[in-house]
Amino acid sequence: xxxxxxxxxxxxxxxxxxxxxxxxxxxxxxxxxxxxxxxxxxxxxxxxxxxxxxxxxxxxxxxxxxxxxxxxxxxxxxxxxxxxxxxxxxxxxxxxxxxxxxxxxxxxxxxxxxxxxxxxxxxxxxxxxxxxxxxxxxxxxxxxxxxxxxxxxxxxxxxxxxxxxxxxxxxxxxxxxxx
Amino acid sequence: xxxxxxxxxxxxxxxxxxxxxxxxxxxxxxxxxxxxxxxxxxxxxxxxxxxxxxxxxxxxxxxxxxxxxxxxxxxxxxxxxxxxxxxxxxxxxxxxxxxxxxxxxxxxxxxxxxxxxxxxxxxxxxxxxxxxxxxxxxxxxxxxxxxxxxxxxxxxxxxxxxxxxxxxxxxxxxxxxxxxxxxxxxxxxxxxxxxxxxxxxxxxxxxxxxxxxxxxxxxxxxxxxxxxxxxxxxxxxxxxxxxxxxxxxxxxxxxxxxxxxxxxxxxxxxxxxxxxxxxxxxxxxxxxxxxxxxxxxxxxxxxxxxxxxxxxxx
Amino acid sequence: xxxxxxxxxxxxxxxxxxxxxxxxxxxxxxxxxxxxxxxxxxxxxxxxxxxxxxxxxxxxxxxxxxxxxxxxxxxxxxxxxxxxxxxxxxxxxxxxxxxxxxxxxxxxxxxxxxxxxxxxxxxxxxxxxxxxxxxxxxxxxxxxxxxxxxxxxxxxxxxxxxxxxxxxxxxxxxxxxxxxxxxxxxxxxxxxxxxxxxxxxxxxxxxxxxxxxxxxxxxxxxxxxxxxxxxxxxxxxxxxxxxxxxxxxxxxxxxxxxxxxxxxxxxxxxxxxxxxxxxxxxxxxxxxxxxxxxxxxxxxxxxxxxxxxxxxxxxxxxxxxxxxxxxxxxxxxxxxxxxxxxxxxxxxxxxxxxxxxxxxxxxxxxxxxxxxxxxxxxxxxxxxxxxxxxxxxxxxxxxxxxxxxxxxxxxxxxxxxxxxxxxxxxxxxxxx
Numbered sequence: 007x008x009x010x011x012x013x014x015x016x017x018x019x020x021x022x023x024x025x026x027x028x029x030x031x032x033x034x035x036x037x038x039x040x041x042x043x044x045x046x047x048x049x050x051x052x053x054x055x056x057x058x059x060x061x062x063x064x065x066x067x068x069x070x071x072x073x074x075x076x077x078x079x080x081x082x083x084x085x086x087x088x089x090x091x092x093x094x095x096x097x098x099x100x101x102x103x104x105x106x107x108x109x110x111x112x113x114x115x116x117x118x119x120x121x122x123x124x125x126x127x128x129x130x131x132x133x134x135x136x137x138x139x140x141x142x143x144x145x146x147x148x149x150x151x152x153x154x155x156x157x158x159x160x161x162x163x164x165x166x167x168x169x170x171x172x173x174x175x176x177x178x179x180x181x182x183x184x185x
Numbered sequence: 186x187x188x189x190x191x192x193x194x195x196x197x198x199x200x201x202x203x204x205x206x207x208x209x210x211x212x213x214x215x216x217x218x219x220x221x222x223x224x225x226x227x228x229x230x231x232x233x234x235x236x237x238x239x240x241x242x243x244x245x246x247x248x249x250x251x252x253x254x255x256x257x258x259x260x261x262x263x264x265x266x267x268x269x270x271x272x273x274x275x276x277x278x279x280x281x282x283x284x285x286x287x288x289x290x291x292x293x294x295x296x297x298x299x300x301x302x303x304x305x306x307x308x309x310x311x312x313x314x315x316x317x318x319x320x321x322x323x324x325x326x327x328x329x330x331x332x333x334x335x336x337x338x339x340x341x342x343x344x345x346x347x348x349x350x351x352x353x354x355x356x357x358x359x360x361x362x363x364x365x366x367x368x369x370x371x372x373x374x375x376x377x378x379x380x381x382x383x384x385x386x387x388x389x390x391x392x393x394x395x396x397x398x399x400x401x402x403x404x405x406x407x408x409x410x411x412x413x414x415x416x417x418x419x420x421x422x423x424x425x426x427x428x429x430x431x432x433x434x435x436x437x438x439x440x441x442x443x444x445x446x447x448x449x450x451x452x453x454x455x456x457x458x459x460x461x462x463x464x465x466x467x468x469x470x471x472x473x474x475x476x477x478x479x480x481x482x483x484x485x486x487x488x489x490x491x492x493x494x495x496x497x498x499x
Numbered sequence: 500x501x502x503x504x505x506x507x508x509x510x511x512x513x514x515x516x517x518x519x520x521x522x523x524x525x526x527x528x529x530x531x532x533x534x535x536x537x538x539x540x541x542x543x544x545x546x547x548x549x550x551x552x553x554x555x556x557x558x559x560x561x562x563x564x565x566x567x568x569x570x571x572x573x574x575x576x577x578x579x580x581x582x583x584x585x586x587x588x589x590x591x592x593x594x595x596x597x598x599x600x601x602x603x604x605x606x607x608x609x610x611x612x613x614x615x616x617x618x619x620x621x622x623x624x625x626x627x628x629x630x631x632x633x634x635x636x637x638x639x640x641x642x643x644x645x646x647x648x649x650x651x652x653x654x655x656x657x658x659x660x661x662x663x664x665x666x667x668x669x670x671x672x673x674x675x676x677x678x679x680x681x682x683x684x685x686x687x688x689x690x691x692x693x694x695x696x697x698x699x700x701x702x703x704x705x706x707x708x709x710x711x712x713x714x715x716x717x718x719x720x721x722x723x724x725x726x727x728x729x730x731x732x733x734x735x736x737x738x739x740x741x742x743x744x745x746x747x748x749x750x751x752x753x754x755x756x757x758x759x760x761x762x763x764x765x766x767x768x769x770x771x772x773x774x775x776x777x778x779x780x781x782x783x784x785x786x787x788x789x790x791x792x793x794x795x796x797x798x799x800x801x802x803x804x805x806x807x808x809x810x811x812x813x814x815x816x817x818x819x820x821x822x823x824x825x826x827x828x829x830x831x832x833x834x835x836x837x838x839x840x841x842x843x844x845x846x847x848x849x850x851x852x853x854x855x856x857x858x859x860x861x862x863x864x865x866x867x868x869x870x871x872x873x874x875x876x877x878x879x880x881x882x883x884x885x886x887x888x889x890x891x892x893x894x895x896x897x898x899x900x901x902x903x904x905x906x907x908x909x910x911x912x913x914x915x916x917x918x919x920x921x922x923x924x925x926x927x928x929x930x931x
Contacts, residue, residue: 074213077227077255077485091213091485127222197698274815296816297700298770306814317818319700354700381703382694 007182013140013158013166014179022155023052026137027059029153034104037064039132041100043071045109045121046092051172052139053108071096073107078120094124101129106153110168112138115149140179142166188486192304192311195320196361204362207482208330214485215478217254227485228255231288235261236278237314238294243449244314244324247473248291251480260287266295275299279307288488292316310491312483318352324448325358327479329366331472332403335444340367345397346388347373347429348407348456351380355407355448360388373397373429394429395438403444406431406456422455431457436466444468500541500917501525507546507878511553512851513867522551524874527917532870542919544912546878550846553854553866554586554617554875554915555831559651559676559730559754559802561823562588562619564610565603566595571807571895576827577616579805579894581921583828584910586875587618587858587865592629593652599624599635604643617915618875620863622647622676625664631655634664641671646861649676651730654712656682658719665725674860676728677716679737680778684708689818691779695764701818704779710736717744720751728860729753731804733778735788742797752860754800757826757833758900760789766900770817773900776804777822794843799856801849803830807896824900828892833901835881835908846881874917883909 014022034040037060044053050072057068074092107121118136125134137153142160158181160166165182169175186202196204217225233252235245245261252259262282265272273281275294282290289310292300297317304311315321329339336342344363350356350372363370364387371389372379379390391397398404409425436443445457445467453459461467502524509520509532521536522529562576571579573590580588590607592598598607604621611619623645627633629652637648648668654677655661668675685708690696692703713729717740720727732738732755744751758776763786767774774780792798806823813820834853838844844852850866858866865875887904889897913921 077217077225091210091482093213093216095216123226127224128220274811276814294816296818298817301770302814302816317700351697357698357700380697381692382697385694386697 007184010164010181010183012178012180013156016177019139019155019177019179022139023055024059026153026155027056027063030056030106030135030137031060031063033135033152037066037068039102040104040106041069041071041098042106042108043073043096043100043125045107045117046072046074048168048170048173049109051170052110056106056108056137069098071098071100073121073124075117075120075124078124080116080120096128099129100125100131103131104133104135105131106135106137108137110139111166112136112141112149112151112154113144113166115145115147118149119147139168140166188490191487191491192300193322193483193487194300194304194311194313196322196325196358196365197320199365201365204326204329204365207326207479207486208333210482210486211326211330211475211478214481215475217481218474218477223254224256225254226256228252228257228488231257231488232286233257233259233289233291233484234282234287235259235314236264236282236290236292237262238264238266238292238299239315241293241315244293247476248314248480251477252484254477255481255484257288257484275303276306279303279309283307283309288491289484310487312487315354317354318357319354320358321354322358323476323480323483324355325362326483327472327476328359328405328446328448329362330475330479331446331468332444334471334475335468336402339363341369342402343369343371343400345371345373345401345404346407347394347397347404347431348409349378350374350383350407351378352410353407359405360386364388371397371401375428395435398431398435398439398443400440401443402440403446404431404439405446408448408450409452409456422452426455430455431461433458433460433464436461442466446472449473501539502542502544502874502914502917502919503536503538503540504544504546504551504876504878505536507549507551508846509551509868510846510850511868512847512855513553514869516868517847522868522876524876524914524917527874529868529870529872529874529876532868544878548880549911550879550881552846552850552877552879553868554877554913555584555853556587556857556861556863556866557585557803557805557827557830557853558589558647558800558857558861559756560588560590560805560827561593561807562590563594563807565606569895570809572614573610573619574614574616575893575895576805576807577614577619579825579827579892580617581913581915582893582910584831584877584879584913585617585827586877586913586915587620587863588827589620589622589647589857589861591649591651592622592624597624597628598622599627599629601636601639601643604640604645608644616920618865620861621645622649622651624648625650625655625675626660629653631657631660634660634667637664637667637671637673641673645673646863647674647676647728649678649730651676651678653682654678654680654716658715661716662719662723665719665723665727669723669725672862674726674728674862676730677713678730679709679712679716681708681712684711689775689779689822690767691764691781693764693782695767699767699770699817704777706734706736706781706785709734709778710740713737713740717741717749717751720744721747721749724750726750726752726860728800730802731756731759731778732789732792732798733759733781734785738788738792738797745797752799752856753797754802754857755789755793755798756802756804757830757837758824760786760793761833761837762786762900772813772815772817772820773824773898773902775817775820775822776806776824776900790838790843793838793852799852800860801830801834801852802857803827807894808898809896813898824898825892825894825896826899828894829887829899829901829906831879831910832885832906832908836906839881840907874914876914877910878912880909880911882907885909
């Protein structure tokens with residue numbers, strides 16, 4: 007594995023998230039009935055940051071939930087040999103809400119598909135929108151992001167890694183070439 | 186840490202990390218049972234067969250609910266034990282179930298080692314739901330899960346197990362699990378019901394109930410079976426209650442927040458008084474709830490372990 | 500047929516021999532034992548680098564015929580014996596029907612005459628049907644040719660009855676082989692009582708169930724001055740009692756089986772029914788004690804207690820499985836691996852325990868390479884390694900405690916009554 011290039015640095019990430027927050031506000035005409043649900047693991051931290059941005063802009067508290075999709079994966083989304091099952095924590099009712107699903111990287115679309123399946127089991131949101139920090143293409147299912155931080159063309163033998171301070175100790179997005 | 190075993194036969198062979206993996210996974214599954222739609226598709230399309238040679242409603246129902254909440258298909262077989270030269274052998278039954286392309290067999294049997302024999306002769310995953318006096322791993326896991334929830338951790342805490350230790354698979358599995366996680370275990374029973382080697386397994390021994398309760402953070406009260414016709418140290422149920430029964434008076438001398446557990450079903454007035462069974466110290470019903478989460482975790486991990494093995498073979 | 504075995508290390512305890520010599524066999528007997536024998540022979544065996552010793556005399560074998568021919572027959576069992584270097588066996592009477600009458604002995608003798616590949620000696624039951632209540636007619640049975648009596652599988656619980664049996668046996672000069680077990684103590688147990696039985700959740704058998712009965716058997720032997728032989732000794736307390744008895748001059752000999760000097764109770768962990776034997780595999784202390792007992796000659800004989808069982812009776816729940824393991828084809832190699840290659844015994848000791856002593860105990864003229872004696876001889880490669888495999892067993896049953904184990908010691912030739920009844924080379928040729 008070889009790090010090929012750094013796509014985003016700390017400042018760029020912060021600005022990008024702020025821009026996405028503005029877009030969400032604009033599209034939803036305010037934050038009434040909006041909620042964030044981050045896909046574990048890094049999607050949750052991004053969702054929390056987006057909520058923080060909203061707070062800065064509008065002064066409003068938006069609920070943030072955490073979704074673990076391990077139990078809803080299809081075989082092809084198994085990235086690691088055996089992912090750990092973590093807790094799903096959505097402490098609010100999602101029915102009737104405009105739910106913004108947040109993830110770090112959008113790739114084949116299977117993670118989002120699993121997330122949609124799981125969310126439907128929780129309730130009936132009014133709408134589900136998708137916000138991602140990086141869209142790297144190569145969709146295998148008809149999924150698209152409503153809000154994308156950066157669109158990055160990649161090849162199959164590359165990986166896009168999002169690193170966040172909360173988990174990795176620093177903020178950056180890098181492309182890695184698999185040997 | 187990944188789960189690599191195709192079966193769960195007991196806690197004796199597991200290491201600390203494996204037990205913790207099950208407990209952590211169970212936590213996530215506990216949340217599923219709080220949802221409106223208590224189902225996740227994790228085991229969708231998989232077939233779980235409950236092969237019960239001993240009648241047991243509680244454990245069987247618990248496994249059934251757990252499997253169904255994972256979206257698995259469940260088949261219940263109330264099987265007859267075969268005597269030598271009569272009836273279908275255990276291995277043959279196992280192979281027949283394998284031929285149905287079942288994915289997991291949950292087996293309860295009166296002979297120690299039955300789960301192991303089945304596991305070595307079929308490629309299907311096998312979960313031991315109790316074999317003779319040997320082990321009942323999911324019961325011990327849910328007991329430990331409940332303790333961990335209440336105490337925060339297991340290491341350094343004192344747990345006493347009271348009852349017919351010699352004939353108890355629940356006792357053995359608990360001793361293994363608790364000692365591996367660093368708890369101090371004491372067993373309490375009349376001497377004749379304490380089998381040899383318990384100290385080598387890591388537990389202390391006493392035949393005095395007050396001593397067992399005195400510094401314990403938790404007491405696990407086993408079911409006394411008086412139906413057994415041999416070696417009855419206590420032919421008289423009242424006598425047992427007098428000497429070993431958990432009563433409010435006895436608990437007064439114990440630690441203030443002592444946790445009282447029981448695998449169920451309780452014999453009120455024999456192992457413990459009704460008052461104790463219904464008191465806030467008793468976590469018996471929580472054990473039942475946690476049993477679902479723990480069994481969901483075990484079914485999930487074991488089916489992954491099975492797939493892993495097959496992938497590696499390919 | 501004339502056979503000349505050249506250049507082997509001849510080990511013959513009866514004549515105190517352990518040197519490189521040649522052996523000439525003629526007309527079924529040992530004709531000559533000496534250095535550089537030059538003569539014409541139909542078959543010349545180059546025994547360089549091998550041990551040439553008396554054919555083993557296994558005085559504790561179950562061949563299951565009549566009654567359970569699905570497990571083993573005299574034919575298959577003696578073929579297995581030949582492969583293992585055993586030229587004489589003593590069969591136990593717990594067949595169906597039991598060997599407890601002149602008629603049943605006669606029937607068995609006929610089967611032996613027609614099908615046996617090695618010498619088969621007969622032990623009759625002490626009590627009718629081995630039920631422990633009525634004595635068999637020991638005098639008549641002796642006339643019919645039995646050499647020992649035993650209720651093996653059971654002990655005679657009634658002290659008075661057993662005493663009477665010992666008295667009659669002494670009169671008839673018949674060896675009494677004692678399966679010393681107090682079933683009231685061992686009742687229902689399936690493994691050694693101890694940490695292992697607790698870990699496995701199985702009912703345990705205490706050592707007391709063996710040594711209490713050994714004490715009783717010795718006491719009655721002392722009283723009656725009969726010759727008794729304690730079968731399959733498994734624990735150190737029994738050895739202590741036997742040792743004391745010998746010092747007092749009581750006529751007691753004893754045997755142990757290969758599993759008792761190689762394995763201990765931990766082997767049962769995992770519920771392997773091929774480790775289920777009666778008496779059970781005992782503690783590490785007992786294992787050490789048995790090995791010491793062999794070194795100190797408290798234990799006179801090594802006998803296999805060859806107990807074949809079908810898969811149906813072994814591949815089932817542990818507590819329901821039959822007790823017993825086969826042993827004819829592995830006993831010599833296990834003894835060589837565990838006792839000789841570890842330096843505990845030498846080949847002379849081993850030949851004594853596995854050929855000469857058992858023959859003497861039974862009062863038969865076997866286990867010796869003396870000139871004029873029956874030519875029951877084996878040629879063994881002492882260092883050749885092999886792995887015990889289920890498929891290679893000649894015995895009808897495959898329940899061995901040593902499956903998968905690597906052993907040292909291979910029988911190259913087995914000669915019985917002056918005929919080569921087994922050649923390892925043939926077997927290896929067939930395998931190719």
